[in-house]
Amino acid sequence: MNDARSSNENVIVAEGLTRVFTGRPQRGSRLRRTRHVAVDHLDLTVRAGESVGYIGANRAGKSTTIKMLVGILVPTDGRVTTAGLHPLRQRRALARRVGVVFGQRSQLWWDLPVRESFTILAAIHGLSAAQERERTAELVEMLEMGEYLATPVRQLSLGQRMRAEVAAALLHRPELLILDEPTIGLDVLSKQRLREFLVAQRREHGTTLLLTTHDMGDVERLCDRILVVDHGRLAFDGTLDGLARTVGARRELVVDLAVETPDLLDVAGTEHVRSESGGLRQRLAFDPQRTTAARVLAAVSERVEVLDLSIEEPDIEDVVREIYRATR
Structure with a gap:
């Protein structure tokens, strides 16, 4: 069933959103309290059905x-609504409409089997036994969790646990899914499975996605719109293509060659970055x-046999630096 939501409404609205952390000086110190502005008068909106990086x-x-969007922290200043609700005053109601995954924190019960965690979370969200069975079966199939559903969470690999965490966040079919570094530490196959699943969820259910990540692969494969924040302020709001045009973001193709090869300096559309091991490994940057x-691979393969390859995405920190250079 496709229950995609309308894209005419805003799921997240923040106006002048600010958070300041104040630290106490050590006892006996004459230093004043430290003050750190983590979020600085941030304005943003996310429409229903969007996928935002x-x-x-x-x-x-x-x-x-x-x-602050989900009511864990109190804003120092500004206003915010999430799913039309006030995150602090209506936090319980908001929990039924939002799913959240923090890459470094678990919402599963460490010593319980995955299935039992799902049963408890379903009860917390008010799902009936029939609804819980139906939704669990759907998520288990889509995320290929059947082989470890009876395994205690503490015994899962990182990739298995992150799939279970995402399933837990989506168990109650929230209209907004917030993912904070969901693919950190995952291997290539685990990342791919998770990305494919999230694309399918958006297609089938119209789920709105807000994703924070250091992985440009996540951004490219999952996000329609990009928000870049630096020192708590919004530095860029646009599409991935617009981001690439702004910063000239490049990828690197890393090729392992069968024989030592002179620097590949004239491959069309590339810039030779460097060679390693006497030319057995070479890095070519391309837009x-x-x-x-x-x-690029086809052009290289015409000259020399390629044994292996990888593609390295631009680093998020480099992208942010380039945005500031381009906009100043």
């Missing part, structure tokens, strides 16, 4: 923003707006 360097204010990894 909220990116920035470490300590940029991403997690602090999310905690994904102008060419593709497949074309």
